[in-house]
Amino acid sequence: MRAGIIGVTGYGGMELFRLLSAHTEITEVLLYSSSRAGKELSEEIQHLSHVQDQELRSMKELPSDGLDIVFSSAPSGISTEILPSLVDENLKIIDLAGDYRIKDADTYRAWYKKEPPPQTLVNDAVYGLTEWKREEVQNGKLIANPGCFPTAALIGILPLLKEKVIHPASLVIDAKSGISGAGATPGKGTHFTQANDSLSIYKIHQHQHTPEIEQTIQTCTGSETKITFHTHLVPMTRGIMTTMYAELTDSVTSESIKEIFDSYYDSEYFVRVHREKANLFTKQVYGSNFCDVTFAVDERTNRITVVSCIDNLLKGAAGQAVQNMNVMFGMEETKGLEASPMFP
Numbered sequence: 602m603r604a605g606i607i608g609v610t611g612y613g614g615m616e617l618f619r620l621l622s623a624h625t626e627i628t629e630v631l632l633y634s635s636s637r638a639g640k641e642l643s644e645e646i647q648h649l650s651h652v653q654d655q656e657l658r659s660m661k662e663l664p665s666d667g668l669d670i671v672f673s674s675a676p677s678g679i680s681t682e683i684l685p686s687l688v689d690e691n692l693k694i695i696d697l698a699g700d701y702r703i704k705d706a707d708t709y710r711a712w713y714k715k716e717p718p719p720q721t722l723v724n725d726a727v728y729g730l731t732e733w734k735r736e737e738v739q740n741g742k743l744i745a746n747p748g749c750f751p752t753a754a755l756i757g758i759l760p761l762l763k764e765k766v767i768h769p770a771s772l773v774i775d776a777k778s779g780i781s782g783a784g785a786t787p788g789k790g791t792h793f794t795q796a797n798d799s800l801s802i803y804k805i806h807q808h809q810h811t812p813e814i815e816q817t818i819q820t821c822t823g824s825e826t827k828i829t830f831h832t833h834l835v836p837m838t839r840g841i842m843t844t845m846y847a848e849l850t851d852s853v854t855s856e857s858i859k860e861i862f863d864s865y866y867d868s869e870y871f872v873r874v875h876r877e878k879a880n881l882f883t884k885q886v887y888g889s890n891f892c893d894v895t896f897a898v899d900e901r902t903n904r905i906t907v908v909s910c911i912d913n914l915l916k917g918a919a920g921q922a923v924q925n926m927n928v929m930f931g932m933e934e935t936k937g938l939e940a941s942p943m944f945p
């Protein structure tokens with residue numbers, strides 16, 4: 602099988618290349634770069650220079666390259682411009698950006714401050730939260746790979762919303778991310794001198810992943826709700842932790858909550874539900890496609906805390922994209938994603 606990667610010099614693109622070059626069903630990976638076409642891979646991506654040296658290609662070559670699948674790991678807004686011309690019966694597409702995730706055009710405009718892609722393509726795009734959308738992914742041609750924060754938050758909270766043990770409107774999601782979540786180009790807030798030794802909150806009440814989480818809660822559980830969602834930048838390279846708070850609809854036991862989680866995730870290889878009040882840390886998923894979850898029932902306040910963590914570049918981006926490719930092509934879902942987390 603032949604795969605292509607758009608935006609390979611970015612963090613998501615590099616991780617895709619690392620994973621795909623070790624995937625036993627992929628015979629060739631072609632790399633496309635908008636800024637460095639014609640340059641040697643070994644010069645541009647030195648940590649993967651041993652893999653298979655090749656020239657980075659111009660995107661103009663892509664339509665005639667005979668690919669089976671292309672991953673687009675370009676910034677939001679760019680895939681609106683470049684993907685419509687690639688849509689073709691024989692090419693499957695997985696987009697890591699936000700452009701095709703939001704079904705309602707005005708909602709997309711309001712949160713992304715950009716014009717959305719053609720509505721027919723958005724309608725056809727499948728939201729690739731694999732554990733919750735597997736059947737749709739199987740038949741998908743264009744996958745809108747989920748955002749990193751929504752992946753962590755939704756995997757943790759959807760079982761409880763679906764089983765109606767929490768009040769949706771009471772949900773507060775407090776999320777923290779490592780700096781690679783902001784991509785490879787340093788910005789004001791991600792400059793070492795400002796991010797190191799400091800904790801910051803950003804995009805208060807304005808984060809573009811808010812409507813994505815609300816939309817998926819609606820499609821997966823039927824609840825139409827507005828959530829409170831905050832993001833923080835933590836001075837670490839990778840990792841996302843979401844700490845979520847909600848009011849219980851009834852008094853429940855810890856055992857019954859664990860049973861709910863187990864009923865959804867016992868057969869899901871990439872979701873590991875730990876015992877109640879386990880002390881999760883992002884390093885326990887570092888470099889892997891796992892999403893780890895724990896919870897704590899607070900009988901005193903009748904609230905529950907749910908915690909989840911992922912590696913933003915793996916389960917939050919390239920890892921879940923490869924998982925979706927495996928599902929689309931009927932391959933073993935764990936193929937190419939077998940690596941255990943790196944620790945410490």
Ligand SMILES: NC(=O)C1=CN([C@@H]2O[C@H](COP(=O)(O)OP(=O)(O)OC[C@H]3O[C@@H](n4cnc5c(N)ncnc54)[C@H](OP(=O)(O)O)[C@@H]3O)[C@@H](O)[C@H]2O)C=CC1
Pocket residue numbers: 607608609610611612613614633634635636637674675676677679697698699747748749781782783784785786913914917918
């Ligand atoms: N970082 C993360 O944790 C996550 C990122 N995402 C999403 O994945 C995508 C990639 O993220 P990330 O790798 O972090 O971002 P980066 O900024 O690290 O990389 C993006 C890459 O896109 C390419 N690019 C830039 N402009 C254009 C253009 N005009 N046309 C085509 N390609 C372009 C560039 O590669 P080149 O110059 O080689 O073309 C660039 O290196 C983004 O949409 C991001 O929102 C989603 C989940 C998590």
Ligand SMILES: CC(=O)N[C@@H](CCC(=O)OP(=O)(O)O)C(=O)O
Pocket residue numbers: 677697698699747748749750778779780781782783809810832834
């Ligand atoms: C730390 C950090 O800055 N993270 C980014 C994640 C961006 C992302 O994943 O963008 P999509 O909208 O394409 O999903 C953010 O919070 O905006």
